[in-house]
Amino acid sequence: MSTATRSVPRTIGAHAILLTYTAIALFPVILVIMNSFKSRAGIFGAPLTPPTPKTFDLIGYTTVIGQGDFIHYFQNSLIVTVASLFFVLLFGAMAAFALSEYRFRGNSLMGLYLALGIMIPIRLGTVAILQLMVASGLVNTLTALILVYTAQGLPLAVFILSEFMKQVSDDLKNAGRIDGLSEYTIFFRLVLPLVRPSMATVAVFTMIPIWNDLWFPLILAPSEETKTVTLGAQLFLGQFVTNWNAILAALSLAIMPVLILYVIFSRQLIRGITSGAVK
């Protein structure tokens, strides 16, 4: 081992460890999805085998789709996530532009103020947030969730985007100024298109915690009309403790959209983590 760094046993060892861990990481996910397509007898009789024609059954899915308002919950989650994402990206990019482009008094102080939220979780303010939402009549509305998630996502978005905006060439912006473009046009027409890749990174980072959050839907919007998928799944799973087909199907339905999105965007996400986020 002291002479060769890339010897065969080492490579095999590395692959063995990585493969083992990959199996550990994927096993529960595969197990759940696999068993969701089986009959009750199949689930309990042979949990580790893929569905065969004998054990194949969609009863779980028909129960879930018949029982829960999953389509509706799904819509709520989609509205909340997309709207929060839009505001985080728009407001975050605007603030990042102001902080990275202009020198003004209090610039670094403002940057520090906005960065505070990266370390201090917004959850700790829940008691007062609920009071605020009650006072403004926003309890059990999607607006409340959108507001909270926008505030939650902004600090990291401003932090990452201002790092990237510093790299946009000054000559380009000054050329625009000489041509008589307003500062707003420079931001929206010149700078925003150039930082689009980093916006995608921020989008993925912001999206996952919002989609998966249970705390705020539980406290701010637990009503039937405003339930998100995560909260709906939680309640549904609690009710159907004994119906294993339905539970496994509901879990699979909750896993699959995220998994599909992840497979599409994983390159973006991993590139984002390995380049921008650690700066």
Next chain:
Amino acid sequence: MAADIRPKRPFRWHIGVFLAPAVLVYTAIMILPLAGTLQLSLFRNIEQHQVFVGLANFRTLFGDPNWSVNFWNALTNNTWFFIIHMLVQNPIGVMLAALLSSPRLRFSAFYRTAIFVPTILSFVIVGFAWKLILSPLWGVAPHLLDLVGLKSLFTPWLGKEEYALTALSLISVWQFVGIPMMLIYAALLSIPEEVIEAAECDGITGMSQFWKIKLPLILPSIGIISILTFVGNFNAFDLIYTAQGALAGPNYSTDILGTFLYRAFFGFQLQVGDPNMGAAIATMMFLIILGGVCVYLFLVQTRLRRYQF
């Protein structure tokens, strides 16, 4: 005066316009409620009026056995939760990253993508999926243990007071190991080739190269991961709530600060919700997290040399 000498610039309204939306939303929804919560912890609701009571809520929290037993229990459990993450999650993450970053490793993109999958799933899915797997009813866990001849070790871990918290911590480790892996992987990739080549010329290869050359260079990233883990752990709630419910059973053995806050603030079953006590607990969590962040910023980060390449 300096301002008189310089040509007076017109007030740049656009800076304000660019900053306003973010600052307003952030201040109104995050900073003010945070301050409001800290303030509420000093008040108490007496006959429908909020009355200033100083530190009385904290005296109740630490002095009244009904509260203090639960609080210390939650804090101890939370500390154990954090210790397991530091001892299991971060070393595994570093090891996986070290393996992934070895040059000319095939399929490394596949491993990276696959190991990160649990991190993107919600706590609800993770909590329930593991509950099913560990359930003695289904028998997947005992069956797997049987394959390696360890069936006698199986007990319903989530149902036993002495194992439940550790089992949940390990589930959380399983979910989040991707984050340290990715950040360390990025740090390892940024070590320049010359440094490694110089080490090889001096005959430092393999494991000793990792311990002597690479590990010191990635210490700042390990510092960042530790503080992220700390903040995440002392703010955790969802996994425990999904897997064990708000009562954090069996017999409060998995109660952490997040679930304790939820019960105090929102009430559960016989317990009536008390926003002021909730605020007091949130304040304690705030102080703990702030303390951790300060230790990191002033003690850890300043001592770790950042190497510029």
